[in-house]
Each structure stands twice: as structure tokens, then as C-alpha cells.
Amino acid sequence: MGLSPGELMLEKNPELSSWIKQKNANSDGESLDFKTPQAESSQVNSSDLDLPKILVVDDHAASRMTAVALLGMEGYEVIEADSGLMAVDIVAQQQPDLVLLDVMMPGMDGFEVCQILKQNEHTRLIPIIFITALNDRRSRIRGIEVGADDFLTKPFDRVELVARVKSLVRQKRLNEDLDHAEKVLFSVARAIESRDPNTGDHCERLVKLGQAFGEYLCLSRSQIRDLMWGGYLHDIGKVGIPDAVLLKKGKLTPEEWEIMRQHVSIGEKICQPLRSMRGVIPIIRHHHERWDGTGYPDGLQGNNIPYLAQVFQIIDIYDALTSERPYKRSFTLEEALNIMREETNSGWRNPELVQQFIDFITTKVG
Template sequence: MDIFGSSEAAKILVIDDRPLSRVMAVDLLSANGYDVIEHDGISDIFTTIITASPDLILMDLKMPNYNGFDICQELKQNPDTRSIPIILMSVADDNKSRIKSQEVMADAFMSKPLESMILLPEVELLIQRKRLSEWLEQMQKVLFLISQALEKRYLPEGKSGIRFDKLAQGFGEYLNLSPVEISALILASHLHDIGTVAIPDAVMMKQGKLNEEERELIKNHVLIGEEICKPMQNRRGIAQIIRHHHERWDGSGYPDGLIGESIPKLAQIFQILDIYEALTSHRPYKQPYSNQEALNIITEEAEKGWRNVKLVQQFVAFMENKQLT
């Protein structure tokens, strides 16, 4: 069993048209507990990869019908196969081949004959990295399910995730954000309140006014949410948004009382989108505000010093332009 709880042997696909070097690689890996599949480098490689779904590919560069660089590049550009680690190997141990292997996004390059002291640690590292990525992906799906359950519990009518996603996409493009930044905004909309899972229902569902202790308890949800989402290393921007989406431009927000541009940019953008979505949505305790009423409220908050005035003006301009088109 590995560190991620998997009791199955990792599956490695060895692709090499030279029988002797292929058998040597297969024997070396099999002797160390791996489930090894052989491919002669002549028949259809891509069908074998899709069918076998290996945890790692060890592939020769030069084969009769294929070029290892081309195959690697194609696999890394395919969303269905790009997460599979690929080690390219060649008899020619030259700098040009190593540079080319990096260009096609190979995970490692090794010269033949393979040496166990070099190959085995690299194989173990790449497989564990792949399983870590898969584990984080599964954890992300679990977090989404928890978040959805919380929304249904505390907001029975839910919120329009599709509408928020489109709004974040549009405003993000309006601000010339990168695809990664826009993705962080969209994912944060589903996870920003996940920290409320640790807040007692007696507080979260209280009908009357909260006392000071209860208010402080609810404020902790941003810190709890940040800790929950920290392991999502490939989504680091989300944890920052979760922690800081209740900060205010004048420093009167929480949890850190950040002022002005010290508030992460994505958190500033997210809070405007989140406030607009909340104001224009129906809730058990209120009717939705019109688009213009919501924009007026957000503008008033900027004038009070709570929001970035320039960013709010950009959002208002974006929404007005959106309504015109």
C-alpha cells in the first residue's frame, strides 16, 4: 500500500521496438513490484495507452513507425492522457535530445542501457506525484459535494452557480485576467463558504440577531475554509480568495484587516461578484434587488471606503455595457 492508500501495483507501459532492451526494462520493473505491460513500438500505441491506462510510460525515442518526441507531445496535449508521466529513453545521450524532451513536456529523459539506481527512484517519484494529483482531484470533488450540501442546508433555494460562472468569466475577460485566474474565481464561488461546515447549526441557522461571540465564530469560517482548501496545490489562488473575501478596502474587514492593495486582487474581484450575486438573488428573508439597485449598493459601499473604487467603477461599466449588448 502506498502513501495514498492504494494497494494496487502501479501499472507501467514499456514501449520499445528492441526486444532485448525492452525485456531488460520489463524485468527490472517487474522485480520491483510493478505491473508491467509491453509494447513493441510497431502496432497502434495510442489504442494500447487508452486501453491500459498506465500510471507511467517508459518509451524509446526511435521506433519504426513512431517518433517518441511526437508521441509524447501528442499525449501531453490530450486532456485524457496529459497527466500520465512519460520517461523518454535513447541510446544517444546528447544534450539536443534532452532539450527536445523538455520541449515536448516529457517528465524525464534517460540514456540506455537503463541503470536501476537512476531509473527506479525516478519512476517511484513520478508515480507518487501522479497519484497525489489524482488524490487532490478526488478531494476537490468531495469538497464541492460538501459545499453543495451546505448551500442546500442554509440556502434551501440555492444560488445560480451557472449565472455566477458566466459573470466571473465575462468580468474576468473584461479585466484581461488569465484563464487560471478566471478559473480560480469560478471555483472559489463554490468553495468560499465551505468553512461553515465547522460552525454549529445553532449559530448558522439562528433567526434572531447574533451576539458578539457568535459573530466572531462565524468570522472563523474563512480561516477554516482556507485550511480545508490549502492542499489543493494546483489551485493556490482559491485559498487566498477564501481567506480574504471579507476584507475591506479601508481595513475594517476580516480576518487580517488588510488595507487597499494589500488585499489580494482576486479576492477584491471575487467579493464584488459575490455581493452582486447575493443582492440579485432571491433569499427566504428577502426579495432580489434589481441589477441597478445592486450596482448602486456596491457603489455606495465603495464610497464608504469598503471596496476598491476603481474596481467597482470597472464592474459597473462592465455591467452597463453587458446590458446594452
């Protein structure tokens, strides 16, 4: 019987084979700690060093040990799994920075493991490299479909493995920073909503309604996401509006209205640094424009108003009309739709889009 890919790798790398034997000799039957002396020294000198954690998943012991040893020599913290089911459990518990995943495993194969991890909100950012003897086009397409980030063919090249791992770990850290920034914005938006207890769960309702109406309009997945995020972030600029204006119970003066209208440009400036907010920013800035050009901040007219801002404006108005506020009662469905028709006849809304919303909401409620 021929050598396995892992055994071939060891045969071609006597230095690696010798290193593994030395580690095994010193382990006294315990699990190996694959860290180089340089890595151990770094930990001593910097107690807060966050070494990337790599999970190696392979049911073949020799192949798994090869990858573990190579990464250990590079200073990574390495953990192992010999089955797909075990890998899913370990990822949930230990949140590694990257997964090296064999494809052909009994029971749960690599494709299924990858799909499970990429569909989970808590593990979707973990990069996955498929390491496989399969080199056919169909397998690679299947891997891309389930969310794989990269591929290596057994027996893999040591330099290539290290380079790809390093690149994807760096990318994961950048994605995490971006993810954290987004969560901060959503927290700020919720804090703003809580300043005005009279709005209730306005943002949550807009998110759900935006998703449903977006699907009804057959919008793309990214457009629906932007519409949902707009539900949370459309009024984030109100963080810069004084309470004396924002929470005033009486009618605003012309000067106070000028201050209030600034919330759209403030919100735009807050979200602008994040590339992931590009599709949401037009909603934030333009959800108070009107079809006839009498809205703010730019007085845009007709289809010069970004389409998603038009869609969002309609669901925002509908929710405001059907919700109770200190200055108004909640209108019934029919009353709210009649008001929206009147505003459309006055030139404030896109007639085609308003009719689509009326058809959608009457079907949804009915």
C-alpha cells in the same frame, strides 16, 4: 547494419538476455508475465499488494522487450504498446502508473501522445519518461513543452532507468493523494451549498464568472485557477456553523453574527494543510473585508486586502445581487451595478476594480 539500442543493451547484459530467453521458452506462445519470483511470492503473501503498472511504448520490438524485461525483473507489472495510438487507448483503459514512451514512431509520435495524455484531466497525473535516441536540445525542449516528466537516452542504463521509474511512481502516488484531498474539499463545499437550497447554483456561477473576469483582467493561469477554486471553497467554513444560525430566515442577532463571521477562519483552517490551496486561502479568509477597513475578520484596508480576495468579492456580490433569495428579489443588471457604485462611494470597494468589473460585465452582457 549496426545493432539497435535494444540489441546493444542485450549484448551488454548477458544476464538480462538469458532471463528473456528463459521467459520466452516458458511462455508457450502466450504473452509474458514479467514478474520476478519475489514479486509473485509477495502477491501470494499479500493479496491487496498494489504493484505499480508500467506501460512501455516503442515500435521497435527489441528496444521494447529490453525495457519490459528490466522492469519485470524489478517486480513491476508491465504492459506494452507498439504505436502511439495503441498507447493512448491502453492508458485510457488501464490507467498505468507510468509511461515509458519512445519519441520516434510512425503515425502518432511520442510528442503527440504525451500532449494528449497531459491535456486529459483523467490522465494528466501519469508521469511520462521519454526514451529516445534523440539527444539534441530542441527535442528535449519540445518534450518539456508537451509535459514530459523525464528523459532517458538509448541505450539506457539499467540502474538509472529503475531509479527514475521508482522516483516518479512515488511522486505520482503523492500527487494522487493530494488530488483526492482536493476533491474531498470540493465535495464538502457542494454539500454545504446544498444545505441552503435558496442559493441555487451560486458556486457554479462564481466559478464561470471568476474565470471570465480573471481572463479579462489578464491574470495568470494560476491566479485564474485560484479564483475559480475560490468559487467553490469560499464558504467551506460554513460546515462549522450551526443550522440554527446558517439557515435562520429572520435577522441575525449580534451574537449570531459573531458566530456566522467565524466561517472564514474555519474555512482557512480546513484548507491550510494543502499546499495547493495557498492561493485560495486569502480568498477564503478575506472575501468579507472592505476597502475602508470596516470588514472582517481582520479589518484590512485598501490594498492590504489580498488582490484576489478583492476580485472575488466583487463577483460574489454581483451574483448575490442578481439572484433571487427569500429575503430579496433578483435585481436587474443596472440595479445591481448602481448598488455596487453606491457601496464603492461609501468606501466599501476598490473603485478602480469596480469600474473594471462594470466595463467587463456590460461588455459581456451587451
